Amino acid sequence: EPEVTQTPSHQVTQMGQEVILRCVPISNHLYFYWYRQILGQKVEFLVSFYNNEISEKSEIFDDQFSVERPDGSNFTLKIRSTKLEDSAMYFCAIQQGGLQETQYFGPGTRLLVL
Amino acid sequence: GNSVTQMEGPVTLSEEAFLTINCTYTATGYPSLFWYVQYPGEGLQLLLKATKADDKGSNKGFEATYRKETTSFHLEKGSVQVSDSAVYFCALSDSWMDSSYKLIFGSGTRLLVRP
Numbered sequence: 001e002p003e004v005t006q007t008p009s010h011q012v013t014q015m016g017q018e019v020i021l022r023c024v025p026i027s028n029h030l031y032f033y034w035y036r037q038i039l040g041q042k043v044e045f046l047v048s049f050y051n052n053e054i055s056e057k058s059e060i061f062d063d064q065f066s067v068e069r070p071d072g073s074n075f076t077l078k079i080r081s082t083k084l085e086d087s088a089m090y091f092c093a094i095q096q097g098g099l100q101e102t103q104y105f106g107p108g109t110r111l112l113v114l
Numbered sequence: 115g116n117s118v119t120q121m122e123g124p125v126t127l128s129e130e131a132f133l134t135i136n137c138t139y140t141a142t143g144y145p146s147l148f149w150y151v152q153y154p155g156e157g158l159q160l161l162l163k164a165t166k167a168d169d170k171g172s173n174k175g176f177e178a179t180y181r182k183e184t185t186s187f188h189l190e191k192g193s194v195q196v197s198d199s200a201v202y203f204c205a206l207s208d209s210w211m212d213s214s215y216k217l218i219f220g221s222g223t224r225l226l227v228r229p
Binding site for chain 2: 031033035041042043044045048050055056091093095101102103104105106107108
């Protein structure tokens with residue numbers, strides 16, 4: 001099973017601050033995803049990334065959010081000006097590609113916005 | 115749009131009891147179906163999957179059969195263990211109308227197994 005690490009594991013920030021969440025897949029994959037899970041709620045899709053560009057994004061993924069692969073390995077999610085409601089667990093997922101392929105999730109970053 | 119509906123939890127069972135967690139879906143195309151498990155304090159792990167109608171996914175004693183006629187993918191296990199206590203998520207991936215293979219999750223069902 002492909003290994004995916006995420007950093008930091010926990011982050012506490014003040015409202016209005018910028019945060020960058022990082023995902024490091026250990027193997028080469030084609031598709032990258034960010035999901036979030038607000039405490040006690042379902043896991044929600046944020047954005048998918050393929051061939052160095054966004055392939056799909058949800059309504060949640062507004063102008064405050066951005067993603068990139070700055071060095072071809074790390075995959076980052078940036079929130080420019082955090083809001084209280086951004087507090088959640090953020091999961092990165094990787095996939096080789098194809099409808100039948102499994103998405104492998106990282107352990108998540110717990111973000112708390114005060 | 116596509117959606118997944120799971121039975122409400124929590125589900126509390128005694129060890130060695132039979133488990134069923136219901137999952138139904140709505141999809142416009144021919145989705146792949148998944149069960150993910152989330153143990154306390156951890157991320158999501160794939161438990162099993164099925165990619166076409168009548169396929170049965172199985173892993174660690176858990177099973178689920180892709181039923182197109184009833185649009186269901188119920189999770190079952192014949193004899194649960196305390197270590198199965200976790201939150202279980204049903205999910206689908208359907209690229210019929212989408213440009214990516216994003217997963218759509220159900221709300222999750224918490225399982226608590228007592229010794």
